[in-house]
Amino acid sequence: MKLITLFMLCFSASIYAQNNYFFLDRYLNPSILYDLNTPTYYLNNTTLNQEIGLYERELGYVFRIKNNVYKTSLYQYGYNKFQETSFKISTAKKLSKSIELGVRLSYNYLNIYELENLSTVSFDLGFGIRRKRYILRLLLENPLNASYVENDLESQFIISSMYLWTNNLTSEIRFEESLQSGLNLLHRIKYCYKTRVSLILSQRVKPMEYGYGLGYKLKNFEFYSQYIKYSYTNALGICIVYTPKK
């Protein structure tokens, strides 16, 4: 039993150690933090629409105090006349060998040029359960439906199940039930080659969207790029992750 647990921990840890792609993920589950190397710095930038200059970017820092892992980040979304900024702080705790709990607190600020300045505080809850080759994660995003005015901040429930086929290959199915847009399904496959190169393919069902990403690890740096074909635009993003040697 101990051997299985040890194998499980090493196995899933190795998967994460060689792949920080999820920093590009819009809905990062805070319970995932426990798997990260600390300290880690990252920066991602995604251009959602070049014509109007719509972008999404995030700068973050992951660190550990005693046995708890924390992440702080500054997130921005919008274009020159509409800008949403969020300051986020998250933490994760291991409740038992196989259960993790994460929480994220966000201060959200919305600026509509020469019109409105609005702010609100929201929180997210993340929960992770792992078996030998299987990880289930739940994310309750903004469960109290905090809003700037009314129903304008995403509130959704995400259940993601990840299956670890081999040391290199993982697949993930994610169900997202949003109060704003209803049910959506995403599936994703990740493949890592010799812990240096990683390839990610993803597809979303409603509306039909797809994307791919490529990652490369060089010493303490990891570089990721991704392309996503959204129903309304084509997005191109890059992410740089730096994990200093201890």
Next chain:
Amino acid sequence: MKNSIYCTVLVCVFAFQVSFAQNFTKQWQYVESTIEHIDVTELFEVWEYYQQTPLNLNNRTHVNLLSTLNLLTDEELKLIRTFCAQNRVNSIYQLQTLDVELESLRRIRPFITTTLIADETNRKRKTNFYAGLQFQTPQRLGVLEKKYIGTAIKTHLRYRTELNSKWKIGLALEKDIGEPMYYKNKGINNLSWSVEFSGLSKLRKITFGKYDISLGEGILFGTAYRINNPYFLSYNKGVVVKSSLSPKEYNYFEGIASTWEYKQITMDLFASATKANGLNTYDNTGQFRTNTEIEKYKTISRHLVGIHLRKEHRNSNFAWAGIVYKSSLYKEEALFLQSFYLSKNYYNLEFVSETACQDLKAWANIQKLNISLGNSSFLTVQFRTRESNMINEFNSDYTSFSNGYETGFYYAFQSSLTNRWTLKLAFDTFESKQLKLEDVPYEKGRKILGELLKTTEHNKFVCQYQLKQLKEREKTQKVRILYQQIQNTQLRWDTKLYCTLEKAEVNSSLQFNLYWTSKSKLEKLSFSNCYFYTHNESIYWQAPHFFGSYNARFLSGRGSTLSISLQKKMRKDLKIGLQALVLNYVDRAEIGTGNERIANNKKLDFAVYLKWNRRD
């Protein structure tokens, strides 16, 4: 309010005795993972009854009653019935030699005995008492504006005991939010009682008070609780009269009933006089809170006298029932109802037929052929018909289409693909027989149901699909996915996804339930969260089981639900439970209409219960 508190305290003091405690976690776990719509309060009433009155595996009638527990598959039931008919059973685990899973046997264990009646004098007497309160905030308009006559608290009390090995008594009292405890000139609100005497020579049992009647396949009478599984129709058989303390306010009988046995013949005699709710039609809402609603309370008199004769052979059963029924709603002469039932086993084949008639003028009929194919496959073929002028007040839900006025053909197949995987497929076609205007054609339709099930020691995966197509109407498709994981002996969780596609619109809900039990097993905590988003079809949602509460809702619109419950054993015999349930809509400013309107988009339901179980 004062009345309910006094009542609670009085009965609590009365029932405060040293005892044992039984929870139905295993049973609930099974039911919740296999069946979509469950009436929790009714089902627990059934389990508690059989926990107190266990079924003897060496009694053929009792073995037939196993289906009423709703804890075994059709195939398992058939195997157990066949085995028990041919062997003397000394222990339930003897059934392990059959192809019945150990888990299934553990599930039914609390309701089973193998001892003969003579030995039962030594068994311990059981008593249980339950008191529950529920209220919600913000309050409904009817409460705030004092349009409701009663208090804003729902109260439920139930007491059941064995006076000795022969006598059992039970009493239950329930009032809903806004209902008074006592109706002027109409008596106490929803009071149920039963007295049972058993074990006197040929008079096997005599029951006074509230009871259910189930005949044959239920096309005439089938009021006992049965899970209506829309995917795979299964039928109860064997039981005719069963006393009931269920809080249901319709579809029940009250009076006297007796069961006599002589050699292979069993005779049931029953007489009932009840007052049903309604004025020009029956009112099954069960809510009588305002003066207008109370006008409908217990206004229709219904009388019934009947006899049921059943002869059992080794491989066949024949039964006939004759019932005289009179309802003041019809303002006609009494109806004479008859039911003819036949079942015959021949190796791996089982044929079942029930024909019912009303004054020899209107008919209903069901015929069923079950075939066991090898050790792991099962096929059933069923034909049903019901004429439009046939009574349907008390029939059970033996069809997944409508109220039963239809001609239909149903066939289903179940096979274990491997040790872990099971496939079920069912096809149903029907043509309505409901009375229509001349130019309106009878409605026709078909339904396809599929289920893929994977069960291992630690997890369960169920994927169900349903396609319903009515002629000249849009088709409806439903998908239900359930994944259940038993993480360890203390922790269990499940996720459920419901998805309904109607008129190209997706209606969905995503739910997560977590169940935690402390190491000492004295505390239980459950958490549930559900997000729903619907356009044109409501979505069914059921919170984790909380004793005595009907925790299910049909949800429409956009919103989320959250429930947290804690159940704790205070002593060996005493259990307490607390539950909070929040419903939050994001697409509306207020919930409900009329007197039920709540001037907020959120509401909180709070429930608390106390339960004693005693054995001495």
